Amino acid sequence: MSLDERMAALRGRVEPDWNDARAERVFAGVPAQLQRRRTRRIVAAVSLVLMTAGVAVWRGRAAEAPPLVAHGVRRPLVNPRRVDEPRWKRLAERGDWGRAWDVLRESELRDEPGELVLAAEVARRSGHPQDALLPLKLVLDQHASDARAAHAALLLGRVLMEDLSRPRDAALAFAQVRTLAGHAALDEDALAHEAEAWWRAGDIPHATACAREYLRLWPDGAQLGAVRHLNETSR
Amino acid sequence: MDRATRLDGVCAALGPRTGSADMAEERISLELIFRRYSRYVAAVALRLLGRDDEIDDVVQEVFLQAVRGLERLREPGAVKGWLATVTVRVARRKLRMRRVRGFFGLDDRPAYAQIATAETPPDERALLARVYTLLDGLTVSERLAWTLRHVEGEKLDAVARICGVSLATAKRRIASAQAKLDKALR
Numbered sequence: 439m440s441l442d443e444r445m446a447a448l449r450g451r452v453e454p455d456w457n458d459a460r461a462e463r464v465f466a467g468v469p470a471q472l473q474r475r476r477t478r479r480i481v482a483a484v485s486l487v488l489m490t491a492g493v494a495v496w497r498g499r500a501a502e503a504p505p506l507v508a509h510g511v512r513r514p515l516v517n518p519r520r521v522d523e524p525r526w527k528r529l530a531e532r533g534d535w536g537r538a539w540d541v542l543r544e545s546e547l548r549d550e551p552g553e554l555v556l557a558a559e560v561a562r563r564s565g566h567p568q569d570a571l572l573p574l575k576l577v578l579d580q581h582a583s584d585a586r587a588a589h590a591a592l593l594l595g596r597v598l599m600e601d602l603s604r605p606r607d608a609a610l611a612f613a614q615v616r617t618l619a620g621h622a623a624l625d626e627d628a629l630a631h632e633a634e635a636w637w638r639a640g641d642i643p644h645a646t647a648c649a650r651e652y653l654r655l656w657p658d659g660a661q662l663g664a665v666r667h668l669n670e671t672s673r
Numbered sequence: 674m675d676r677a678t679r680l681d682g683v684c685a686a687l688g689p690r691t692g693s694a695d696m697a698e699e700r701i702s703l704e705l706i707f708r709r710y711s712r713y714v715a716a717v718a719l720r721l722l723g724r725d726d727e728i729d730d731v732v733q734e735v736f737l738q739a740v741r742g743l744e745r746l747r748e749p750g751a752v753k754g755w756l757a758t759v760t761v762r763v764a765r766r767k768l769r770m771r772r773v774r775g776f777f778g779l780d781d782r783p784a785y786a787q788i789a790t791a792e793t794p795p796d797e798r799a800l801l802a803r804v805y806t807l808l809d810g811l812t813v814s815e816r817l818a819w820t821l822r823h824v825e826g827e828k829l830d831a832v833a834r835i836c837g838v839s840l841a842t843a844k845r846r847i848a849s850a851q852a853k854l855d856k857a858l859r
């Protein structure tokens with residue numbers, strides 16, 4: 439007889455001496471243990487919250503501290519980008535434009551193209567388009583060779599045309615895009631917007647010229663329908 | 674917490690037995706589940722571990738761990754299987770701890786002669802004691818799979834489900850354990 443057959447025959451021979459009294463005794467400890475475990479879980483959760491809050495406070499202070507690298511000091515940080523990043527930028531990245539604007543107003547803006555463009559975007563999206571102009575003009579004046587300059591010009595044009603109803607100024611901003619660094623990917627949009635801005639400004643010759651230029655350069659362009667319509671309306 | 678501790682979500686657990694929809698919709702107390710299944714859990718634990726003195730701890734631990742899972746169970750017949758799974762999990766930890774204690778010389782040699790019921794004939798008692806002594810030499814996973822299959826009498830797919838492994842893995846573990854035991858008993 440093989441072992442598994444012998445074990446099958448022995449099935450039922452291994453039974454615990456389990457009676458009501460023993461079960462009662464074992465069960466008596468269960469609710470108390472459950473309560474203890476729940477308490478431990480609550481304590482652990484509270485500790486985690488407090489630790490997280492502590493880290494957040496520490497990070498907040500670190501963000502306010504002077505830039506160490508500028509003083510030639512390098513200190514390893516858990517997440518340098520996050521620590522250095524102003525709070526309004528984090529809010530903006532989350533799409534919380536209103537709060538980002540509130541914080542931005544109290545913050546000092548660095549003369550850095552990316553930060554200036556983002557600040558303009560925050561101002562515009564939070565309903566303060568007029569305040570978007572200065573940072574964008576700063577980029578165009580101070581950082582014309584930066585790859586983000588063309589983007590700043592395009593954004594400036596849109597703010598002027600769509601938010602401030604200044605189509606002539608917008609057309610000039612759109613025209614500037616092609617003269618700036620990083621323009622290649624934005625040329626098509628900029629020219630289509632320029633045509634529209636001239637048209638809105640009532641400058642039909644300029645609008646027609648831009649529209650024809652667009653149709654020549656991008657005969658299958660994404661803005662083809664709008665530009666063609668503009669070209670025909672301008673005649 | 675009083676003994677009338679109640680759980681949400683296991684209302685269906687005893688439904689089929691009572692046959693009453695109203696009863697099935699009631700909250701079922703932990704105590705009721707304990708009374709119904711503690712003997713089963715104790716039996717599985719004894720067959721897996723081979724020691725009666727560890728059973729109380731295991732049963733208590735199983736019900737402590739099972740509470741949260743029981744809250745999520747929706748199938749009436751799933752309670753027993755779930756408890757078996759938790760029992761195997763707890764037994765696995767016990768066996769590993771036993772091995773560690775044994776490594777440091779802190780574990781007493783178990784008296785497996787006491788594992789069989791009182792009415793078991795001496796030759797069968799001796800065989801069981803010998804088998805359980807040999808099981809101590811297997812890996813924990815092999816031991817659990819083989820014990821569930823040949824001592825507990827579970828089907829292969831049930832062994833796989835309770836151990837949380839594929840059917841192929843369960844078969845492989847049982848076969849490996851069987852080969853080692855056959856060789857030792859030859």
